[in-house]
Amino acid sequence: MRLNRFLAASGMGSRRSCEELILAGSVTINGQVCRNLATEVTDADFVKVGSRRMLPEKALHVLLHKPRGFLCTAADTHGRQTVFDLLPGQWPRLFHVGRLDRDSEGLLILTNDGDLALRLTHPRFKIEKEYEVLLDRPFDAAKDTPRLLRGVNTEHGRARADAVRQTSPTLLRIILRQGLKRQIRLMLYKVGYEVKRLIRIRIGPLRLTELRAGEWRTLTAAEVKALSAAQPAPAQGRPAKPQSRPAKPQSRPAPAPGVTRRRPRAVPERGAGHNGRPGTSPTGRRSASSAPRAAPRP
Numbered sequence: 001m002r003l004n005r006f007l008a009a010s011g012m013g014s015r016r017s018c019e020e021l022i023l024a025g026s027v028t029i030n031g032q033v034c035r036n037l038a039t040e041v042t043d044a045d046f047v048k049v050g051s052r053r054m055l056p057e058k059a060l061h062v063l064l065h066k067p068r069g070f071l072c073t074a075a076d077t078h079g080r081q082t083v084f085d086l087l088p089g090q091w092p093r094l095f096h097v098g099r100l101d102r103d104s105e106g107l108l109i110l111t112n113d114g115d116l117a118l119r120l121t122h123p124r125f126k127i128e129k130e131y132e133v134l135l136d137r138p139f140d141a142a143k144d145t146p147r148l149l150r151g152v153n154t155e156h157g158r159a160r161a162d163a164v165r166q167t168s169p170t171l172l173r174i175i176l177r178q179g180l181k182r183q184i185r186l187m188l189y190k191v192g193y194e195v196k197r198l199i200r201i202r203i204g205p206l207r208l209t210e211l212r213a214g215e216w217r218t219l220t221a222a223e224v225k226a227l228s229a230a231q232p233a234p235a236q237g238r239p240a241k242p243q244s245r246p247a248k249p250q251s252r253p254a255p256a257p258g259v260t261r262r263r264p265r266a267v268p269e270r271g272a273g274h275n276g277r278p279g280t281s282p283t284g285r286r287s288a289s290s291a292p293r294a295a296p297r298p
Helices: 003-009 015-023 114-121 141-150 183-190 221-228
Strands: 027-029 047-049 061-066 095-097 105-111 129-135 152-154 157-159 163-168 171-176 195-203 216-218
Touching: 003 015, 003 027, 003 047, 015 114, 095 114, 105 114, 114 221, 129 183, 141 152, 141 163, 152 183, 157 183, 171 183, 183 195
Parallel strands: 105 195
Antiparallel strands: 027 047, 061 105, 061 216, 095 105, 129 171, 129 195, 152 157, 163 171
8 A cells, every 4th residue: 555545544634645744754664764655555564653653544434414513623722512522432533524613504524534535625626515594684686696606805815606596585505616714604794694594515415414413424335435526516607797898899890892991091201201202291392390400509
């Protein structure tokens, strides 16, 4: 097994992050520092990262219905409840795939598979996340849907939705491919709304269905395969920005049949007169600019 894959299977993160550990000289094999990314290891090798021995763990993928009031973190210095308090304590080290803030709820994936976590969260894969959003007042779809699709500036960057669908006066379905912090709440606040409830109901092909808040289940092999092979759906087109004035034509229109286009008259060069003779006007008179200048007085 390739070394970076071995480390990822041991719960050290994605293969890319494991490659950074290897290049930094943090990995030893049988007591020797290894910086070669192509190194193959077996179960008989003694692999360590720092002072910790690495042993491959069985891949574990969990779907959790995160309740409101729980944090997406391994530990909280203020003693608040985290999503890991809802899971068995004897399980291997897991990390959550993406985040839901404390006031949000819904579908959350936890795994020790670094490659799957990278695929589901990295922007280049453009995996869809769908949310159900309850607002404090009726949504003006004609006015505000184009604004959300074009995007708004937030403190964490330019944020935009890939699709917005209104299911009732105050209830929306919003699809994102970005993963900015508190993105939906900030976007809607920018266009004049406050979010009363936010539930993530889908990640890629995986939907939140039978689980109640606080319940979890392990993913089936077919679900893991579907997540690993998930491809981005075509994005909903952004509304075109209105033009303040009509665009200029790229070329002059062709003349009508039987009409000869008049050629523009050539402009004589500066200093040249009529018929190309310098210093004369079209009437044949000598121009004032060509008259000899008086010699300067001594």
